[in-house]
Amino acid sequence: MSHFLRRQGWVAGLLAFFVALFIITKLIQPAYGSGDFGSLARAVLPYAFAVAAQTVVVIAGGIDLSVAAMMALTSVTAASMMAGASEEYALFVVPFVLAMGFVLGAVNGMLIVVTRVPDIVVTLATLFVLQGAALLVLDAPGGAAAEWLKALISGTVPIPGLPDSIDAWIPKALLVLIVCLCIIWIPLRRSRLGLSIYAIGSNELAAFRSGVPVKRTRIIAYALSGLFAAMGGLALTMGTGIGAPIPGPYLLASVAAVVLGGVALGGGKGGLLGPIVAVFVLRLVRTDLTLLAIDPNVTAIIEGAIMVAVVMFGAFITMRGRQ
Amino acid sequence: MSTTVITPVPFGRRIKRFMADRPLIPLIILLVILVVILQVLRPGIVNERWIANTIKFAIPLAILAGCQTMTMLTGGIDLSVGTVATMSAFIMATQVVNQDPAMAFLLAMMPAVLIGLVNGIGVGVFRVHPLIMTLGTSLIGTGCLQVYQRTVIASGAKIPDFLAWLGTGLTWGIPNALLLFVPLAALIVFTLARTGFGRLLYAVGDNERATRLSGVQYWQVITALYIISSMLAGITGLLYIGLIKAPSLSLAEPLVLPSVAAAVIGGTSIFGGRGGYTGTIIGALILTVLTTLLTILQMPEGARRILFGLIVLFVTAAYLRIVEER
Numbered sequence: 001m002s003h004f005l006r007r008q009g010w011v012a013g014l015l016a017f018f019v020a021l022f023i024i025t026k027l028i029q030p031a032y033g034s035g036d037f038g039s040l041a042r043a044v045l046p047y048a049f050a051v052a053a054q055t056v057v058v059i060a061g062g063i064d065l066s067v068a069a070m071m072a073l074t075s076v077t078a079a080s081m082m083a084g085a086s087e088e089y090a091l092f093v094v095p096f097v098l099a100m101g102f103v104l105g106a107v108n109g110m111l112i113v114v115t116r117v118p119d120i121v122v123t124l125a126t127l128f129v130l131q132g133a134a135l136l137v138l139d140a141p142g143g144a145a146a147e148w149l150k151a152l153i154s155g156t157v158p159i160p161g162l163p164d165s166i167d168a169w170i171p172k173a174l175l176v177l178i179v180c181l182c183i184i185w186i187p188l189r190r191s192r193l194g195l196s197i198y199a200i201g202s203n204e205l206a207a208f209r210s211g212v213p214v215k216r217t218r219i220i221a222y223a224l225s226g227l228f229a230a231m232g233g234l235a236l237t238m239g240t241g242i243g244a245p246i247p248g249p250y251l252l253a254s255v256a257a258v259v260l261g262g263v264a265l266g267g268g269k270g271g272l273l274g275p276i277v278a279v280f281v282l283r284l285v286r287t288d289l290t291l292l293a294i295d296p297n298v299t300a301i302i303e304g305a306i307m308v309a310v311v312m313f314g315a316f317i318t319m320r321g322r323q
Numbered sequence: 324m325s326t327t328v329i330t331p332v333p334f335g336r337r338i339k340r341f342m343a344d345r346p347l348i349p350l351i352i353l354l355v356i357l358v359v360i361l362q363v364l365r366p367g368i369v370n371e372r373w374i375a376n377t378i379k380f381a382i383p384l385a386i387l388a389g390c391q392t393m394t395m396l397t398g399g400i401d402l403s404v405g406t407v408a409t410m411s412a413f414i415m416a417t418q419v420v421n422q423d424p425a426m427a428f429l430l431a432m433m434p435a436v437l438i439g440l441v442n443g444i445g446v447g448v449f450r451v452h453p454l455i456m457t458l459g460t461s462l463i464g465t466g467c468l469q470v471y472q473r474t475v476i477a478s479g480a481k482i483p484d485f486l487a488w489l490g491t492g493l494t495w496g497i498p499n500a501l502l503l504f505v506p507l508a509a510l511i512v513f514t515l516a517r518t519g520f521g522r523l524l525y526a527v528g529d530n531e532r533a534t535r536l537s538g539v540q541y542w543q544v545i546t547a548l549y550i551i552s553s554m555l556a557g558i559t560g561l562l563y564i565g566l567i568k569a570p571s572l573s574l575a576e577p578l579v580l581p582s583v584a585a586a587v588i589g590g591t592s593i594f595g596g597r598g599g600y601t602g603t604i605i606g607a608l609i610l611t612v613l614t615t616l617l618t619i620l621q622m623p624e625g626a627r628r629i630l631f632g633l634i635v636l637f638v639t640a641a642y643l644r645i646v647e648e649r
Contacts, residue, residue, distance in 0.1 A: 115640035125636035132628030265452045300466030308459035312449040
């Protein structure tokens with residue numbers, strides 16, 4: 001029970017921190033409004049999917065260094081398939097790319113299970129492979145995205161019965177994010193499979209002895225990670241309208257947000273909500289620093305320092321809790 | 324039954340057992356095979372100059388892989404080595420313009436010691452996961468470097484003659500960098516195999532709890548380790564700038580992941596407690612020869628990366644199979 005409280009307490013604290021940051025943003029820039037919030041949600045979208053991809057694997061007791069490369073590969077695949085194609089063709093591209101992410105993720109998991117090489121090394125190797133594949137698909141940023149896909153994340157959702165002033169605060173990007181994550185995460189969390197993922201993360205041997213199919217669960221965890229990464233790749237293409245073969249800074253950001261969100265690196269603890277709130281916090285900090293007209297390079301230092309400080313603080317708290 | 328039947332051990336198993344007892348042999352065989360493939364594909368390429376060149380490019384990778392080997396022995400990893408090496412190289416190249424070289428050297432090594440200290444305190448005292456800690460400090464380091472770059476943009480940069488001599492120079496066909504590397508490698512091998520500190524690293528990686536209960540100050544060992552690792556990375560940066568001769572803000576960054584790969588191929592366990600530096604050196608040589616091989620095949624960049632990743636994975640898996648079946 002105390003463990004449950006502590007975990008929820010961490011997420012609640014993060015949410016409170018997010019609200020406080022939001023108020024600070026409003027103080028710094030009184031004009032900060034719904035439009036800016038919409039662009040924050042759009043900027044967060046690929047990061048949030050990268051974080052979700054990392055979270056599943058970390059809960060299962062592993063780590064996935066190939067997240068950013070996977071996003072790059074799925075993004076260029078989508079962009080090059082949609083270039084010059086009709087709008088309807090994109091209806092086929094989206095499921096294809098998602099399936100591709102799922103399968104490549106499963107391959108990651110199978111390699112780990114079959115070769116018995118540590119997950120860090122396997123995903124490091126697949127990082128190179130996926131990066132190379134992305135370069136083969138498109139050697140320079142290019143391609144295109146269907147108009148309806150781009151429209152899917154821009155603007156707001158008109159909900160009947162709500163006044164415009166509230167409506168303006170619900171950007172489509174945020175809704176897309178919530179829907180995509182919930183469709184997968186909520187059924188997973190309630191299923192036997194979800195429990196198995198937590199079980200192999202917290203104690204692999206104990207899980208094995210209580211009849212959890214450890215290998216299969218691990219493969220599925222990586223496959224889900226690949227699926228989330230593919231969503232991230234699609235989000236990149238939707239946001240920019242093109243695909244870029246060079247992976248963005250999503251790997252570092254995903255690991256940082258996972259830890260910030262209260263998911264223990266080692267597995268078995270935490271949920272998806274914490275890391276997602278954490279990624280919003282990290283992006284909003286960046287917005288605030290930009291609004292304060294701070295040199296973007298100094299921003300990188302502050303971001304890094306916040307990350308290190310928070311992680312140290314979190315480790316310190318758990319150490320106290322254990323004693 | 325009075326007669327003892329001697330069943331002959333199958334040849335394949337005998338070879339396997341022989342290799343498992345001497346884990347360096349399969350690595351050396353792989354290295355030789357790669358060189359032979361290279362010679363077959365491009366007859367005459369393997370000559371004195373090629374060997375010297377390969378060694379020159381393998382040395383910075385080997386030193387960084389040494390940082391990974393030592394941290395991996397304790398169950399950690401140091402991903403800030405790329406940033407540290409880049410920082411020391413960039414600061415050296417820009418400070419030497421108006422400063423005394425010795426002073427510039429001290430200034431260049433300062434961030435290395437500082438980042439190592441922060442890493443060590445974070446990992447050793449606060450028990451942050453080394454992967455996160457070193458990624459975080461490398462982010463901070465890169466930010467600091469970008470800010471620093473603004474302040475020196477007017478003064479320009481130059482490569483000190485001594486570093487250029489050390490990085491690229493040859494004496495009787497032998498790379499001068501070996502003058503630095505041989506004592507350094509000997510020191511690392513000696514430290515790991517023969518000193519108390521080395522034994523502590525293995526002990527911490529093997530069973531941290533037992534080590535602490537037997538009276539070892541865990542945080543002192545870890546802090547010292549990360550400072551040493553960072554300083555080695557700083558020295559690598561100085562060597563690398565002498566080799567590449569073009570200071571940039573992402574100079575040594577591409578070496579980070581290969582350095583991890585080199586240590587893993589060399590037989591160091593990423594979970595700690597098992598491994599050594601000799602294997603790592605051969606791992607670094609294998610990766611360097613492999614890169615040349617893939618370049619010579621004139622494949623597109625993408626295909627080269629795919630092959631690189633696949634080969635690293637394959638070699639590691641095969642090596643684990645050989646070593647683990649004792």
